[in-house]
Amino acid sequence: MTDPNAIDGDEDGDEAASDETDLPRDVADEVERLTRLKRTTVDDNEATAYEQRRDDLLDEHDFTSRIRDDDGDDVLVLHPEEWHEDGVIRTDRIEDIDRAVEIPLEGTGDPDEWDDVDAHNRDLVATVRDTHGDVHANNAAILADFAGNHYAKPIESLTGDDLAEFCTDYFVRNAWPSDDQQEVIAESIELIFETADERVPNYQF
Structure with a gap:
């Protein structure tokens, strides 16, 4: 099976090296799933477990998460950790905005x-x-x-x-x-x- 995350690149591997700094799609999908589960569970212990697993996954790739209110709709925003300082995004540290991942949280809660x-x-x-x-x-x-x-x-x-x-x-x-x-x-x-x-x-x- 072809890896859907693979990107065709030059033989010198420049694009592959760049891709290593991105959040893999399967990780982003799992982070989204855990976020949805956290938001819908009524069990505080389960919510904490989902949040911890999500944060651990993001830590492995040096990414952070937050929920943004977008005209009443929540959006899961995933950013590289290096863009932040003391919890605030430093725009001067952003070299490639496409590294950010934004996921509308509009699906089912079940x-x-x-x-x-x-x-x-x-x-x-x-x-x-x-x-x-x-x-x-x-x-x-x-x-x-x-x-x-x-x-x-x-x-x-x-x-x-x-x-x-x-x-x-x-x-x-x-x-x-x-x-x-x-x-x-x-x-x-x-x-x-x-x-x-x-x-x-x-x-x-």
């Missing part, structure tokens, strides 16, 4: 429901892989992350606005797709919905 949705989406990804190959399947996996983590929806329930957000923001800022994946993302979305026996809603890309 972990069991999230698990069911994620299992459904992963089955769809597996079918896409069997039918259409790894590149389209890797795009399907990224769309599954977006649909489950952001909206707790089956992929085929995404709206046109959801898909526009995915294509113009999430896919380019948080997914680190390969060149091959970027070239076929529109076709991938068509094939994913076709595999789910649904029409693709109209969206702007």
Whole structure:
């Protein structure tokens, strides 16, 4: 299976070296999952355990987290630790703003429901892989992350606005797709919905 975090680079390894300073997508996904669990549990001990696990994961990659209120919607913001001093961001230390990860916390608060949705989406990804190959399947996996983590929806329930957000923001800022994946993302979305026996809603890309 192709690593969805891999980025095609030159043989001298410059891009690979740069990628080492970014937060891996699977880590960001797990941080988001733990954040959602912390916010929805009624058990203080569980909340503390989720928070500690999240913070430990971020510490391993020298990142921090905070929740930002964005017009009434909470957004999980992940920043490199080196940008901070005494809890305040120093703008003079920011060399590449794309290293930041921002995740709207708008999905379900029910972990069991999230698990069911994620299992459904992963089955769809597996079918896409069997039918259409790894590149389209890797795009399907990224769309599954977006649909489950952001909206707790089956992929085929995404709206046109959801898909526009995915294509113009999430896919380019948080997914680190390969060149091959970027070239076929529109076709991938068509094939994913076709595999789910649904029409693709109209969206702007």
